[in-house]
Each structure stands twice: as structure tokens, then as C-alpha cells.
Amino acid sequence: MARYRYDGTFEGFLCVVARGLDTADESAEFLRPGDVAGVDLFTDVIHEVATERETALRFRERFVAAVSKASFGAARYAFHSQVAGVEALVWRYIRLGLDKGIRLHRMLAEEPVWSVNRLARRVAHEAHKFKGLVRFREVAWSDQTFLYAVIEPDADILSFIAPHFSGRVGDRPWMIHDLRRSQAAVYDLEVWRLIRDIDRIAAPAYTPGEEACARLWRGYFERLAIPERRNPKLQRQHVPVRYRRNLVEFGE
Amino acid sequence: MSILSFQQRLEILADSAKYDASCSCSGTSRQGTPGGVGGTVSSGVCHTWTADGRCVSLLKILLTNACIYDCAYCINRRSNDIPRASLTPAEVVNLTMDFYRRNYIEGLFLSTGVVRSPDWTMEQLISVARKLREEERYNGYIHLKLVPGADPLLVAEAGRHADRVSVNIELPTRRSLALMAPDKSRESVINPMRQVSGLIVSARAERKRFRTAPQFAPAGQSTQLIVGATPESDREIITLSEGLYRRLDMKRVYYSAFIPVAHDPRLPALPGPPLLREHRLYQADWLLRFYGFSAHELLDEARPNLDMRFDPKSDWAVRHLELFPVEVNRADYEVLLRVPGIGVRSAQRIVSARRHGRLGEVELKKLGVVLKRAKYFLTAGGRYLGGIRLDGDGLVARLLAPAKRPARLDQLELFATVPDASAISGEL
Numbered sequence: 223m224a225r226y227r228y229d230g231t232f233e234g235f236l237c238v239v240a241r242g243l244d245t246a247d248e249s250a251e252f253l254r255p256g257d258v259a260g261v262d263l264f265t266d267v268i269h270e271v272a273t274e275r276e277t278a279l280r281f282r283e284r285f286v287a288a289v290s291k292a293s294f295g296a297a298r299y300a301f302h303s304q305v306a307g308v309e310a311l312v313w314r315y316i317r318l319g320l321d322k323g324i325r326l327h328r329m330l331a332e333e334p335v336w337s338v339n340r341l342a343r344r345v346a347h348e349a350h351k352f353k354g355l356v357r358f359r360e361v362a363w364s365d366q367t368f369l370y371a372v373i374e375p376d377a378d379i380l381s382f383i384a385p386h387f388s389g390r391v392g393d394r395p396w397m398i399h400d401l402r403r404s405q406a407a408v409y410d411l412e413v414w415r416l417i418r419d420i421d422r423i424a425a426p427a428y429t430p431g432e433e434a435c436a437r438l439w440r441g442y443f444e445r446l447a448i449p450e451r452r453n454p455k456l457q458r459q460h461v462p463v464r465y466r467r468n469l470v471e472f473g474e
Numbered sequence: 475m476s477i478l479s480f481q482q483r484l485e486i487l488a489d490s491a492k493y494d495a496s497c498s499c500s501g502t503s504r505q506g507t508p509g510g511v512g513g514t515v516s517s518g519v520c521h522t523w524t525a526d527g528r529c530v531s532l533l534k535i536l537l538t539n540a541c542i543y544d545c546a547y548c549i550n551r552r553s554n555d556i557p558r559a560s561l562t563p564a565e566v567v568n569l570t571m572d573f574y575r576r577n578y579i580e581g582l583f584l585s586t587g588v589v590r591s592p593d594w595t596m597e598q599l600i601s602v603a604r605k606l607r608e609e610e611r612y613n614g615y616i617h618l619k620l621v622p623g624a625d626p627l628l629v630a631e632a633g634r635h636a637d638r639v640s641v642n643i644e645l646p647t648r649r650s651l652a653l654m655a656p657d658k659s660r661e662s663v664i665n666p667m668r669q670v671s672g673l674i675v676s677a678r679a680e681r682k683r684f685r686t687a688p689q690f691a692p693a694g695q696s697t698q699l700i701v702g703a704t705p706e707s708d709r710e711i712i713t714l715s716e717g718l719y720r721r722l723d724m725k726r727v728y729y730s731a732f733i734p735v736a737h738d739p740r741l742p743a744l745p746g747p748p749l750l751r752e753h754r755l756y757q758a759d760w761l762l763r764f765y766g767f768s769a770h771e772l773l774d775e776a777r778p779n780l781d782m783r784f785d786p787k788s789d790w791a792v793r794h795l796e797l798f799p800v801e802v803n804r805a806d807y808e809v810l811l812r813v814p815g816i817g818v819r820s821a822q823r824i825v826s827a828r829r830h831g832r833l834g835e836v837e838l839k840k841l842g843v844v845l846k847r848a849k850y851f852l853t854a855g856g857r858y859l860g861g862i863r864l865d866g867d868g869l870v871a872r873l874l875a876p877a878k879r880p881a882r883l884d885q886l887e888l889f890a891t892v893p894d895a896s897a898i899s900g901e902l
Contacts, residue, residue, distance in 0.1 A: 328830035330823060331837040354521040354531070358576045369575065389505055389513045390614075391575055435572050441481055445488040446534070447524035450733050450747050456527025460520070470578070471522055 223249045225268045230254040232301050234273035235309060239316055240281040241271055248317070252309035289319040289326050299342035299349075302378045311337055348375055349382035355461075356383070356398060357470050358391070359436070361426045369396035370426055372468045380407045384414045436470045443471040483559035484569070490539035490550050491585060493735070494642070494698065495728040499531040499580040499615045501693030502637050512574060512581075512614030514637065514693075519580045532583035532617060533573055537561055537598055541587030545655035547644065547703045549735040550587045563602045571610055581615025581637070582606070588621055596624035596632065603635035615693075620670070622662040629666050633673055633691040638725070641666050642698040646714050650704035653740055670695045671722040694725035701755060702732040702748040703741060707778035709769070712758050716769040719762060729755045754780040761786055764818055765811045788814040788873055791851060795869070798851040799858055802838065803828050814873075815848035835859055847873060 224247055228234040235252075242250060253268065286294050297319075301312050315338045319326040329335045358369035369391065373380075380400050384407035387396065392411070399406040405418045466472035478486070500518030520529035536550075538560035544552040561569075566584065573579045584602055588595050599618050606612040618636040620629055633639050641663055645651045648660045670691065677690035697718065699711060711729075718724040731747035758780060761767040765787070772786050773779070781789045791798065791814050800809055802824060810821040820843045827833060827841055834854045838845060845852075850860035850869055862868060 325830065328826055330827040331831070331833070331840040336840050350517070350519070353515070354519045354577075354580070356577050360576075371577070386515070387577075390511070391577075392510050393611075394575065435576065438481060438484055438569070439573060439576075439578050441485050442488045442533075443522065443524060443530070445485045446492050446530060447526045448492055448528075448733065449526075451526035451528070451731075451749065453527040454525060457523045457525055460523040460527065460529065469522065470576075 223247065223251060225251045225253065226271050227253040227255075227257075227268050228271045229273050231273060232298060233275060233278040234271065235301060235312070236278040236281045237273055238271045238309075239313060240277055241269070242313070243317070243320070248314065250310060250313055252313075285316065285319065288323055290324055293319055293326050296338055296342040299345040299382075300338045302382070303341045303345045303376075304378050305341065308341065311341075345377045345379065346382075348377050349379040352379055352383050353386050355465055355469065356387070357468060358396060359426070359470075360429045360432045362429045363427075367394075367429055369394050371396070371398045372422075373398060373400055374402045374464075374468060375400065378403060380405060381416060383407075384409075384416070388414045436473075440471055440473070478557075478559055480565070483561060484535075486557050486559040487536045487539055487561065488534075490556075490587075491534045491536045491583075493549060493730065493733065494534060494583075494585060495730045496583065496617065496640060496696055496698060496726070497529055497531050497534070498638075498693075498696070498726060499617075501725060502615070504613060510611045510613050511571070512612050514581070514613075514615050521577070521579055531580040532615065533570055533579045533581070534583045535561070535566065535569075535585075537563070537566065537584060537586035537595075537602070538589055539587050540589050542590075543588055543655070543657040545644070545658065546736070546738045546740050547654055547700055547732065551736070554736055563598060563605060566602050567605045567610060570606060571612065574612070574614055581617065583617040583619075585619035586621070592621045592623035593625050593628060596621045596628040600628065600632050600635065603632070607635050617693075620666045622658050622666070624666070626666075626669055629669055630673060630690075633670060633677075634688060636691055638693040638696060639670055639691045640696045640698070641670075643714075644698065644700050645704055646699055646706045646711050647704070650706065654704065667695065667697070667718075667722055667724075671724075674723065694723070696726040696728065697724060698728040698730055700732050701729050701752050702744060705742075707773075708751070708755060708758070708780045709773040709775075709778040711755060712762070712773060713769045715759055716762055727759060729759070750782055751780070754782060754786060758786045766808055767812075784873055785814070787812070788847060792870055792873070799853045799860070800851065801856070802833055802852050802854045813848050813851045815844055815846060815851075820844070 224242060224245060226238045226242065228238050238252065282294060297312050297315055300315075301308060311334050314334045318334065322329070326335060330339065352373060352375055356371045356373060358371045360367050361370040378400070380398065384398065387398065387407075388409050395410055397406050397408045399420070399422065401422065404421050405416060406420050407414050408417055461469070498518055499514070500516060502514045503516035504514045518531060520531045522530045524530060538558070539550045539556070540558045540560065541550045541552055549556065566582070570582045574581070584599055586595055586599060599621070603616050603618055606616065616636045617638045617640065618632045620632060620639050620641040622641060629639075643663055645654055651658065651660055673690045674694060677688065680687040681689065699714070701711070715727045718727055729752050731749050731752040732744065733747045734741060734744060758772055761772065762769065767790070772790060780786055791812070800813065802810070807821055807825050810816055810824055811818065816824075820841065823841045824833065824838070824843065827837065831837070832855055835845070838854065845859065850862070850872065852859050862872060
């Protein structure tokens with residue numbers, strides 16, 4: 223069994239796959255920075271794989287040509303679920319895809335296609351949900367203001383939702399901060415960038431108008447429910463309690 | 475009269491707007507312009523859900539809840555003793571921009587009570603949309619209500635700024651309308667719908683020839699029917715909806731369970747809103763739009779109302795057992811769509827996956843096909859999945875048995891004052 227250490231990004235993972243393709247070995251173990259390799263008597267070598275954008279892009283082109291864009295999308299979304307063991311799963315999926323070609327798409331009921339699709343659906347669903355659940359707050363910053371949002375999603379969805387917001391709020395700088403992963407998407411009126419290892423050290427200073435606007439929204443939200451149709455169970459299905467911490471309308 | 479704060483006025487107007495069921499912000503796809511504000515997503519985006527489980531995607535608000543009309547079913551009717559308030563167009567524009575930038579909402583759904591005259595009122599609504607588009611460079615979703623009786627020129631102007639326009643029929647028949655809403659004629663509702671339908675079709679044709687031709691309400695038009703305020707049968711309602719979809723190219727018909735918002739001798743005394751009936755009507759509506767059913771297949775003169783015990787597709791299938799079971803590896807897509815428990819997505823997956831290999835019960839489950847009801851209507855590789863012989867009564871018993879709760883209808887009657895929450899699923 224081969225062992226690879228990579229930087230934890232999808233690009234890095236593609237570089238690992240591109241490099242590992244020549245090996246006939248189906249199984250592999252993947253280590254992210256900080257992971258401690260378990261003791262294994264037979265494989266003491268860990269391949270360190272550097273992330274090269276060029277290599278990743280070339281591999282993407284190759285896979286899309288051999289299989290399909292949709293299958294590549296499924297692999298990408300599933301990878302971002304970050305569940306334990308997802309690398310090995312996507313690894314098998316990609317290798318199977320290069321073997322079967324376009325037919326991979328139809329092997330819905332077979333492994334690893336079924337699991338990859340299931341994860342991809344879950345991530346895509348959460349990403350779509352967060353297009354609605356991001357809440358920007360206006361923050362004063364030196365002599366300007368920018369819009370700041372905090373999210374804590376289950377999957378790593380920032381790179382899926384950031385393009386949506388650069389089209390939507392194009393006239394203000396903004397930042398969406400994933401606290402769980404200490405990373406943020408930052409938009410500077412031209413392009414958005416993903417910034418890693420960014421923690422919050424102090425509560426941001428909201429502008430004077432921000433609380434007034436939040437209060438209007440809370441009051442509006444409360445009144446919009448029809449008392450005769452009260453249905454908190456249905457509400458919980460749509461807005462799980464774990465998401466509510468960062469939603470203005472569920473705060474005090 | 476004391477002067478109301480902005481917050482108070484907003485809350486009064488939210489109270490008055492919440493009975494409009496429409497929430498959709500889908501149907502158009504527009505990229506944001508560089509440096510501009512807003513775009514639309516074709517699938518729509520829900521932003522939050524209120525305590526009744528309904529989604530909030532649009533800032534649903536009235537310009538004013540004062541009204542010269544006295545429609546019995548409406549909370550804002552002239553004779554109702556409620557606080558009245560209004561917002562200026564500039565206030566609505568600022569509020570929309572503030573909420574939109576913070577991603578509270580996906581767009582604006584602006585309606586209003588009728589004050590002074592229908593034309594004056596319509597002009598006020600249009601001025602909000604125009605300000606948003608032209609002064610704020612707002613590119614997001616706008617849904618405008620058309621005021622019954624407004625000038626056709628104003629209707630045409632509304633559709634140039636809005637993604638969707640709507641005028642609510644509210645009551646399915648002319649007779650009920652005359653009884654409950656004596657100030658509105660059927661024509662004042664239907665005529666703008668016809669006009670909008672014509673304008674949408676011609677604008678679409680024009681844009682095929684010139685890409686830059688102006689758009690007209692690209693997300694189409696919708697309407698709403700109140701269920702349970704008047705004695706119409708489900709058959710009358712569903713047949714009307716079918717006509718609206720087929721002849722006027724309506725995008726959505728919303729059904730709103732009647733909530734008694736006033737005591738009026740013309741209105742029935744209901745123990746609670748007929749939520750289960752509303753749910754069944756939505757199911758029937760989906761069958762019309764996405765499953766290839768016709769209204770006369772679901773209901774006829776002998777059976778004018780939907781069965782409250784189970785969904786209209788199961789009901790139809792039980793009455794057509796001669797067509798079942800069907801073979802999952804061979805049946806056409808259209809036939810699969812008619813199997814209870816199989817939806818559009820399951821049918822698509824089955825058709826796609828069976829080209830690769832034969833499907834048995836295990837494979838179906840892996841595809842995510844829910845067999846709870848479907849198994850009684852399917853064979854897989856020649857093997858019947860239901861386990862029991864298909865006959866009418868036994869099958870009905872089996873279909874109803876898996877429900878853990880006793881039949882929902884009974885529950886509604888036993889605890890009549892508690893709305894049947896479980897009956898509502900999905901967004902309105």
C-alpha cells in the first residue's frame with residue numbers, strides 16, 4: 223500500500239492521483255499536514271507530493287475528456303465533504319472512471335459510484351443551502367466598511383458559494399469566514415480569494431446602523447409566521463439548530 | 475393618532491402580507507453585473523424559514539394595508555379593525571437594498587391594498603421597481619402584484635421591471651367572487667392575466683429574433699386560490715388550475731388554506747385552516763405539471779373531492795390496478811412516473827441506471843428509490859416486489875397501514891383545533 227502526504231486541498235489531491243496512476247496498487251493511504259502516520263511494517267515510505275496547479279489542471283482535463291464533466295464535478299463535491307476516508311473513496315472512483323470512461327456515469331447502483339454520488343449530493347445540497355444562510359453584517363474597518371459573515375457548515379463549501387456572492391454583492395468588499403476550518407473567502411471588488419489559516423481574535427466592530435437593520439429584520443421575521451400554521455418541527459428540518467447560531471433572525 | 479415608528483409600520487405591513495403564499499424566486503437566471511448588486515438563480519434560493527415552516531426568500535411586504543375594497547376573506551378589508559400603515563416607495567427601496575446586501579432575502583415581493591384608485595396604486599408599485607432597477611442598479615428578483623382594474627399600459631410597464639407579476643384569483647368561481655368580493659369583478663382579475671400571458675409570449679418570440687429585445691416578466695406569472703372559504707369542490711379547483719396552466723401559460727398556482735381572519739356571516743366557521751386539503755391540492759397540482767396527468771383523470775363528477783387518506787397518485791393507481799404491476803427494467807419513463815412513490819428524480823435514475831445493468835430490489839434501493847408504496851406496483855426482473863396479491867381493498871389497507879399515526883383525517887377531527895402539522899411538507 224502506498225502512502226502519500228499532501229496539503230489537504232483538492233488541487234493537491236489531484237496531484238497525488240496523477241502521480242499514483244502508474245502504480246497498479248488499488249489501495250492507498252492519505253495524510254494531511256499534521257496527521258501522524260501510523261506504524262506499518264511493510265510500507266515505511268511516505269511519498270511527499272507537492273501541489274502544482276498545472277499538474278492538477280492537466281489531470282482535470284484528462285479526466286473530463288476520458289469520463290465527463292459531471293463525474294469530475296461529483297468527485298470534486300464529494301472530496302469537499304471532508305468525511306474520514308473520502309480520499310480513498312474518490313481515489314477509487316477516479317481510477318474506475320479512467321477505466322470505464324463515460325459509462326461511469328450510469329453505474330449509479332455500484333460502488334464506489336454510489337457513495338461518491340451520495341456524498342456529492344449532500345455537499346451540493348449544503349452549498350446551495352448556504353447561498354441563503356450566509357448573513358452579512360456591516361463592519362467598520364479603518365475609515366471604510368465591509369460586509370462580514372460567519373459560517374460553520376458541515377462540509378468545506380466556501381469555494382462553491384464564493385462565486386455566487388461575487389456576482390450578487392459586487393459593489394462592496396466582503397468576507398465569508400468559515401470558523402470551523404479557519405479559512406475565508408475575501409472579495410476586494412474585483413476577484414475573490416480563498417485565504418487559509420485565518421482565525422478570529424476579536425469580535426468585529428459593527429457599524430452603528432447594523433444593529434438597527436438586524437432589529438428590523440428580526441421584527442419582520444417574527445411577524446411573518448402565521449400562528450394558526452405553527453410547525454416548529456418543519457422549521458427545524460429546514461433550519462437545523464446547529465446553523466442558527468450565525469443567523470441574525472434566530473439571535474437575541 | 476400616534477405616529478408609528480418605521481419598525482412598527484414594517485411589522486404591521488408584514489402581518490398584513492403574510493397570507494400571500496407565493497414565495498418563489500426561481501425561474502430566471504441573471505448573472506450579476508460587475509460592480510453591481512444582485513442577480514437571480516434559476517433554481518431560486520430560500521433564505522430562512524419561519525416558525526410555521528414556510529420559507530422566506532423574498533421581502534414580502536405591502537406598500538400599504540389600507541384598502542378601499544371590502545373582500546370578506548381578506549385581513550385588510552375596509553371593515554376590519556386593524557392598525558393601518560404605509561411605507562413610501564423610497565423607504566421600500568432602501569429597506570430592500572439593506573436586506574438584500576446582508577443576504578437576508580433573495581428579492582422583493584411587493585403587494586398593496588388599493589387606495590385612491592387601481593391606477594394610482596399600480597403606479598406606486600411600479601415606481602418602487604423602477605427606482606430599484608434604475609437608481610440602485612439592482613439586478614435581483616422583483617415580484618409585483620398587479621392591481622385588479624389597473625390600466626393595461628401600467629400592467630405592461632410593471633412587467634418590464636419585474637421578474638414575475640401576479641394577480642390573485644382567490645376564489646374559483648364567479649358566484650363566490652360576487653358573494654365574497656362584491657367590489658371586484660371576475661373580468662378585472664382575468665383580463666390582466668390574459669394580457670400578461672400575451673405579452674410574455676410575444677416578448678419571448680421577439681427575444682428569439684433579437685437577443686437585446688426587452689424582457690417581459692421572464693419568470694412568468696402566478697396566482698393564488700383560497701381553499702375552504704367557499705363551497706367549491708376540489709374538482710372545480712383543479713380543473714381551473716389546469717386551464718390556467720394550459721391556456722394562460724401560468725407558472726404557478728398557489729393554494730392557501732383559508733384562515734378565518736374575521737367573523738363574517740358569509741364565511742364558514744372552520745375549526746382550523748384545512749391544511750391537509752391544501753396539501754392534497756398541491757400534490758394534485760404537481761401531478762398536472764410534472765407527471766402528465768389531466769384533471770379529469772384525478773377527479774370526476776362521481777368523485778369531486780380528493781381522498782384525504784392518501785395522495786392523489788396512489789388514489790388513481792388503486793382505481794387502475796389493471797395497468798399494474800409494471801416491469802421496472804422495461805416500462806417507459808412516462809409509465810414509471812405514474813407509479814405511486816416514484817418521483818421525477820427516481821424515474822430519471824431508473825431510466826439511466828438500467829441502461830448499464832438489470833435492476834433488482836437491491837439496486838432500486840441503492841438508487842434511492844423509496845419502495846414503501848412503489849413495491850405494490852412494480853416487478854423487477856419479473857419478480858413482483860409487493861409480496862401480496864393485488865386487489866383493491868387489501869391494497870388500500872396495505873397502503874394505509876405503514877403510517878405510524880392513525881389516519882390523519884381522524885386525527886384532524888379528533889383534535890380539530892390543532893392544525894395538522896404533519897400534513898404539510900415542502901415549501902408552498
